[in-house]
Amino acid sequence: MNNHDMKQCFGYIRVSTKKQEEGVSLEAQKEAILQYAAQKDLTVTQWFEEAHSAAKRGRPIFTSMMRQLRAKRAEGVIFHKIDRSVRNLSDWEAVTELPNLDIDVHIVTENIDFNSRGGRLTADLLAVFAADFIRNHQAEVKKGQLGRLKQGLYPFRAPIGYLDNYARQDKTKRADQPKRICPIKGPLIKELFDLYATGQYSIRSLMPIMEKRGLRNHADKPLSKHGIETILRNPFYSGLIVMQRSGDVYPGQHKPLITPQLFCRVQDIKSGKAGKKVTKHNHLYRGLFRCALCDAAMTPEKQKGHTYYRCQNSACPTKTVREEILEHDIEHHLTQLQLQPKEIKEMELQWQRWIDSDERHAKQQSLDLAINQTKARLSRLTDLLVDGTLSKDEYNERKRALSLELQQKEVEQANLANPHLSEQEMQKFLELMKNVTQLYQIAKPAEKRWLVENWFSNRTVLRNEPCLEPYSWLRSRDVAELAPYVKMHDPLFELLLRREIK
Template sequence: MPPNGRPCTKAQADVRPRAALWAFIFFIHMSLIYSLYCRTSSLREDKQTLGNPAQERVLLEEAAKKNLKIGRKFIEKQSAYTTGRPEFNEMLDQIEKGKSNAIFTYHLTRLARNSFDGGRIIYMIDQGLIKEIRTPEKIYTDNSDDKFLMQIHFAMAKKSSDDTSQFVTRDVESKLLKGEYPGMVPIGYLNIDKDGNITKAQKDKDKYLILLNLGRPLKREEIDPVDGQIVRRFFEEAVKGGRALPALRKMSFALGLRSRKAGKILSRKAVWNLLTNPYYYGAIEYNGKIYTENIQHEPLISKELFDRVQDVLHGRARGRYRKHAYAYGGCIIRCGGCGGPVTAERQKGVVYYHCTGNSGACDETAWTREDLLDQQFLPIITNFSIPQNFLKFAFKKVRILYSQETQVSEASSRKLRKEYDTHKQRLDALLQLKLSSKNIDGNLLSDDEYLAQKAVIKKEMQDLEELLHSRNSEDLIWIDDCERFFDFTQSIAKKF
């Protein structure tokens, strides 16, 4: 009986408990602070899942409809197949600190695909740290049925990931046994799809037209007609030695090598990985194992050149880079006293030769002028001549080398000019945006932002101009020097 002493009707008796229940539910609902969690992965498990921006949009629209209180957003792109997701762990740490007590996500599979993370979530529900997990389709709370369903979802997600992992492993092993690279090939090569086209990530119309001129069906892995020649040249320069990794990095940029994703200068790690990748001599390294059988792609360099580059990189060889060029340098003469190598030095414009003493104590301590050595070599050179047949053979080889050198230089220059044109288009687009009628108040691009972006683009264009100028002025007419040298050898004694 109510306090006023009047008996209540049956309808009133039914309404009051229900009103109290709804009030309690409303209180619980208003006390929930949700952590919004979105996740996508590059693995096959998420091929049919919305991207993070789409997930976030759906969740925020749902939160607005249901008047949900969102505390903080946690968004990441990482597989949930293994533990160690930074944003996910941060979200659970925040919940343990009491900064939120519920999770709002697109689907339970976004939260966990491994047994540890799934078990941790359910344990936190048991401890009362997580009051509710909500998706657009269902709400999961601390009751046996909901937790049982969550365990089923997590188990099914893990089973799906395990199956995917097995399929990927089998696919990779199958490719390796067939001699194919299981992924995007290194710089200097192109992936060709089953229809005979360059894959989208590497698509280039000019390169494709060059490949068509080969007059044969394209392999699944083809040498890049532009970057391939540049990579080969890069190996040939690296084997000379005398350059540390930073210098090699600058050289790769000058030749025209760029990162595929950002189009920027290669990092030190990328340069090191390029020069130590056995793929270039016709092998495939995967998970620490090198495969050499049934290799489908054509090598860019020889195994001998690759090994010599490794010796230079690991300090086992000094390379063949020389700072000075002397007539009798390079150890072509030996000391008459101890048989050790002879070195040269320039003193007051005069070149002198003397024993290095590397073979031990030597009695020959005097230095010999270069003109005196000339007189000693003259009797030998007088009887020296190069057969005409050999000269024809040598000059033919020189022309082939010159042709290859010219192709590399032209390919590198074309790539640099194309990059320069792209920067010019970016600069024009930036100016159009600045002068646009929609940017009168500078709401799209302020003066400071315009000047800052313009300075960056202009600096990159200036660097490219310098590279193009140096390449255009580069002395590639060394074949003329070879012709003059061969002519010189025919009358060397007279001209000596």
């Protein structure tokens, strides 16, 4: 019998995941269909291959095939198994209508006559069993995912900057282990947060910077504006797992790439709570100085190759001051604030005494109490949700805020409990403070703005003279007062050490 005398059929094969069990791969399904077709004197004129879960409606290949069958482009269709064809009853109903259109339906693994009442009943029962199986499977998958989340494990694809763990035997993804920091992308994600935390870069201005650094998305393409925004608002990088749809919050087992403090600062900048963001194209001290007489902003303007900062109040005695004058005055104040070798030595000894001091132990007790109180507030949230005092959205929002607060306190507690780490940080800070003027001079414009904003509380101009007042902690020679500010400067110091910002 030649092909023209054989009934022409479509062949439909499907896998729901890229990795299928042995025996149901696309090739295995195709081979079984071809053998069946040869036995039944059928010929497959067109293949429809789909890698899509049949539990979901709207499969494009399946839809296209059904449209062509209804247009009589073939006399029949061959499926490998019912659960390979459809696993939701809506699509199955469309298949069972085909015999009414004189389109034959063949199932390789089942000897079913779709033109008889008994055959259709058997097929319908098998379809119901398949639909029940997928519903039960979905429920079990969700239950397993929830169990992992409660353990602090992220059962989905690792975010950019992290890597999934794979079993050595069959290279399958392991969901029972925390995500690993990617040695290439991880540091770049940290740098992205550090840059944005300075407040001197917009998300758009960070796109070419991170592209130049080599940060790519999962598709190995440069990050888009949306991609950077997604990273910056993801608390996963600070150690929390927050489910986007439900808003549920879980403490993660994975190693954080950034501190909770840095994450919170980035969120404040994004929401505008930390002041207006500027980009590297703005004038150096824009928005940082005000008139000492009328409190008007000193607005920069370019004239004859120089930048002048002008009081916008025409009746005010303060007129303009050149940018070079401001910079010279800043460097002069920083030189006076630099730590001398004798002061460094005394403060190192003071630091050692502080480690064993009653003050530090009191601080530890205070933190322990604060942590317990935060945990108690987290526990009470569930009761408020159950009795209807809080909506689910309010509950998730408060839980996320309290979880971040708890993280920050636990990091501070860990630093107090591990004085060697804190001692290293303090030594680095003191070393940089010994050369604070040079630090400022080698800083890029964005870094200089950050230093001026965070080191000088009063930044005014009186007539044509700058007036600068450093924060008290910067003038202090007391390590107990300096200690809280060491961490605050880590993002900038990390950047200065890399010396790659442009």
